[in-house]
Amino acid sequence: MSTENNGQPFFDDPNAALREIAQNPAAYARYLADIHRVLLDVQANLEVLKRETRVHCRGTRVEGDKMGQAFLRSFPVEQSLNGILKNLKGISSGLEKSAHKRHAHDEKVNEVRAKRKEKKKLKAHKASPSLQAAPESSGQEGAQSPNPGYGGPTSIYNLPRRESA
Template identity: 45%
Template sequence: MTSPDDESPLRGVAQNAEASARYLADVQRTLMNIGRKLETLQHETRVHLRGTHVEGDRWKEAHLRALPVEAAMKKTLRDLKKAVDDLERVTFKRRAHQEKVNALPAIRKEKQLAKARKKNPTQIQAAPGNPSESTQGVSGATGMGYGNPTSIHDLKRKSA
């Protein structure tokens, strides 16, 4: 079992996204080194096991005896490579989480402003320095406000 004193350095790493990325990169590098050594071991084991013949063996019996060991080594290497890939994925997700947390106050402030604008549009104006734009309403370019024509038949005819 690990004591709480052993976990305290990792607590600091877990709280910092950059430190987490560095730590996971170190673990990933270590696992990749182990993977290279296991690949060499797999090859040497395969050569040795397939070359071990017992008196009375038929042509392919040494090969068939070696298959379970080779399959186990292959599975171990596959799992190790998956772990290395998963560590990289964790690093990206941790960084994305930190970016999302950092952006959250701005998003909440924007939502709060949008909610305030929706509740009381006359109090909060988009451009307080330009009063002509706020009094004309939605279609300020054509001169029509909310109190102007309500039907397409009330519009003035303009030639194209």
């Protein structure tokens, strides 16, 4: 591949625009919405074509036809158009789902970033906790100061009713 003097190739990357669209969820949704509009126009045109083809094919009778033979001849043509329309509707709904899933993916990535950032802060806080001041005694040297983790002596009859593990 030869390049110009400035280091750029003679041709542009044909996928560069789509690469940028794929990286931006808003642009992705706009692009899929544009494609969806085009598909809806094609779908409307195919539905009109289906109706007109049906009328023409069922109305085409050959001398000596029995009842229903024109319908049987037109049936494969109608079924092929019905299949095309069914696939087109599936593509259309798939585009909508894809846009929603792309947006959900972006939100999930942001949530994961936030959770990891929070975990990192908690881990850093646990690794170097700030020193807390010791509680001051109230002047009673011999009395036990109530620690938050421990209580005084208790009778077994005053224990709350708990189930054993």
